[in-house]
Amino acid sequence: xxxxxxxxxxxxxxxxxxxxxxxxxxxxxxxxxxxxxxxxxxxxxxxxxxxxxxxxxxxxxxxxxxxxxxxxxxxxxxxxxxxxxxxxxxxxxxxxxxxxxxxxxxxxxxxxxxxxxxxxxxxxxxxxxxxxxxxxxxxxxxxxxxxxxxxxxxxxxxxxxxxxxxxxxxxxxxxxxxxxxxxxxxxxxxxxxxx
Amino acid sequence: xxxxxxxxxxxxxxxxxxxxxxxxxxxxxxxxxxxxxxxxxxxxxxxxxxxxxxxxxxxxxxxxxxxxxxxxxxxxxxxxxxxxxxxxxxxxxxxxxxxxxxxxxxxxxxxxxxxxxxxxxxxxxxxxxxxxxxxxxxxxxxxxxxxxxxxxxxxxxxxxxxxxxxxxxxxxxxxxxxxxxxxxxxxxxxxxxxxxxxxxxxxxxxxxxxxxxxxxxxxxxxxxxxxxxxxxxxxxxx
Numbered sequence: 001x002x003x004x005x006x007x008x009x010x011x012x013x014x015x016x017x018x019x020x021x022x023x024x025x026x027x028x029x030x031x032x033x034x035x036x037x038x039x040x041x042x043x044x045x046x047x048x049x050x051x052x053x054x055x056x057x058x059x060x061x062x063x064x065x066x067x068x069x070x071x072x073x074x075x076x077x078x079x080x081x082x083x084x085x086x087x088x089x090x091x092x093x094x095x096x097x098x099x100x101x102x103x104x105x106x107x108x109x110x111x112x113x114x115x116x117x118x119x120x121x122x123x124x125x126x127x128x129x130x131x132x133x134x135x136x137x138x139x140x141x142x143x144x145x146x147x148x149x150x151x152x153x154x155x156x157x158x159x160x161x162x163x164x165x166x167x168x169x170x171x172x173x174x175x176x177x178x179x180x181x182x183x184x185x186x187x188x189x190x191x192x193x194x195x
Numbered sequence: 196x197x198x199x200x201x202x203x204x205x206x207x208x209x210x211x212x213x214x215x216x217x218x219x220x221x222x223x224x225x226x227x228x229x230x231x232x233x234x235x236x237x238x239x240x241x242x243x244x245x246x247x248x249x250x251x252x253x254x255x256x257x258x259x260x261x262x263x264x265x266x267x268x269x270x271x272x273x274x275x276x277x278x279x280x281x282x283x284x285x286x287x288x289x290x291x292x293x294x295x296x297x298x299x300x301x302x303x304x305x306x307x308x309x310x311x312x313x314x315x316x317x318x319x320x321x322x323x324x325x326x327x328x329x330x331x332x333x334x335x336x337x338x339x340x341x342x343x344x345x346x347x348x349x350x351x352x353x354x355x356x357x358x359x360x361x362x363x364x365x366x367x368x369x370x371x372x373x374x375x376x377x378x379x380x381x382x383x384x385x386x387x388x389x390x391x392x393x394x395x396x397x398x399x400x401x402x403x404x405x406x407x408x409x410x411x412x413x414x415x416x417x418x419x420x421x422x423x424x425x426x427x428x429x430x431x432x433x
Contacts, residue, residue: 053199054293054432063200070297074290080229089222093298095209 003030004066004142004174006051011060013046020046022059026191030142033165033175035183038193044178045073045147047193051176052145066174068143069094069136073151075128079121083112083131086120090135098138106134110160125152133157136164144168144175212307215300219308227316233278234316241274241321245328256333263332264342264393268349270328271321272382275350278317279357279378280371282309283428287365293432302428303421310358310421318350334397341396341406348409349389355416356381362424365431385412 005028012022020043028034036044049055051062052070077086084103091098098106107116110130115123123131129152136144144165150158158181166185168175177183227234248266249259286292295305325346326339334342360378364370392405 052297053201054296056433061200065201067299068297070293072290072293074288074293076290076294078226078285078289078291080226085225089218090294092218093294093300095214095299 002065003172005029005063006065006068006143006174006176007063008047008051009061009063011047011050011057011062013043013050013055014058015046021193024060024191024193026189028174028176028189030172030174031169032188033169033177033185034189034191035187036176036178036191036193037180042194044193047191048072048145048147048176048178064143066142068145069139069141070145071132071135071149072147075132077120077123077128077131080119082117082119083107083123083127083134084116086131087134087138091138094139094141096139102138103134106137107131109137110134111156126154126157129153130157130160133160133164136161136168142173144173144177146175146177146179148178148180150179150181210299210301210304212301212304215298215302215304216308216311218300219295219305220312223309223312224315227312234320237274237278237317238320238324240277241270242324242328244273245270246331249331259332260334260338260397263329263334264338264397265390266332267325267328267342268346268386268390268393271325271346271350272353272379272386274321275317275353276357276375276378276382278313279361280374282313282358282361283365284361284370287431292365292428296428296432302425306358306421306424306428307417310354313358314351314354318346318354322346322350334393338393338397341402342393345389345392345402345406345409348406348413349385352385352409352413352416353382355413355420356385359420359423359427362427362431365427385409388412 007027009025011024013020024047026034036047038044046055050057052068076090081089084107087103087107088098107113110133112127112130115127120128149161153161162183165175165183169185245267252258283292286295296302322343326343329339329342357378360374360381363377364374367373388405388408392402392409395402395405
């Protein structure tokens with residue numbers, strides 16, 4: 001069976017009259033991760049949304065083989081539900097079966113074991129991000145498209161993300177990550193926006 | 196021009212209309228149970244406003260019986276409108292809407308699930324309460340029954356049309372006012388046939404034509420609206 005694969009060909013995107021980026025191409029194969037870098041406003045988020053299919057590119061094409069998981073700026077956490085309910089809803093939405101024990105273990109791993117019954121409005125921005133990390137740990141999607149996954153995370157949280165990303169890539173997954181941080185394992189490919 | 200060529204690849208979860216519907220329906224009902232205040236607010240508004248009219252108009256039984264069905268319908272319509280603004284806006288604001296749009300389920304599935312849950316927590320309680328409010332206007336048993344039946348058919352249409360307007364105003368500034376300007380005119384046909392059904396019953400005529408038209412409207416709206424909302428959500432997320 002062919003592994004996951006993501007390819008962008010000559011992508012271009014305009015916002016109003018201004019060209020945000022043009023002629024952006026990249027290829028990603030199983031076991032690789034791509035760091036999307038660039039100054040604020042250089043179009044990183046828009047590029048990721050184009051690849052996920054949320055935003056229409058003005059030119060070019062995206063080819064995606066494999067199930068993917070997109071995590072954007074917004075954490076997709078409902079304030080009224082607690083951490084485990086939010087996590088369960090996010091997983092169930094993508095058809096991932098996870099029992100209560102698996103969800104508890106994942107929340108434990110991201111350091112939310114004492115907070116799992118609190119409504120999410122009582123969680124800090126970093127703790128919301130950690131719910132997202134627990135989702136990454138449980139969702140088997142071979143393709144990750146992540147927008148600033150380290151925002152609001154403390155050092156321990158960043159280490160946890162690095163660990164998850166390393167495991168994902170080792171298992172033959174691929175990831176496309178917009179970030180300003182230097183992560184290990186170092187990205188196999190790097191895309192500079194606005195260059 | 197944009198081409199996204201997708202192939203399922205290894206271990207892709209299967210999506211279906213039914214699974215998307217069930218997911219959104221159970222989640223939104225859970226949220227409604229978490230915040231019973233919102234449903235209580237809608238019902239209290241309905242009961243309160245409908246009770247003001249007999250006090251304001253005066254206790255003239257004939258007049259009250261004449262205007263009762265129309266007033267109950269207008270109050271139900273406004274009460275149903277109250278709960279519309281957060282229908283998609285909350286999910287849009289916290290990023291859940293884009294996750295739903297990217298899920299393997301077809302968009303109309305979870306959209307229909309959300310609307311069904313919205314009706315359960317707004318239209319259904321209004322329908323159940325309406326005969327009780329009708330008693331204040333001295334409506335007879337046949338009229339009360341027809342009124343409730345008309346509301347049972349009409350309030351899902353209000354939820355559907357209102358949801359479409361709520362999706363269209365996503366991301367717009369002054370969304371609440373814009374929503375009222377968009378939705379209330381669309382509610383007019385429902386109001387006419389809904390109040391007409393009860394009035395016909397009160398006048399001793401058959402309410403069947405009105406109810407049939409409401410039923411037809413409901414089927415039409417249920418078929419078309421989830422697809423229209425899917426398009427609106429895609430535009431809002433782009």
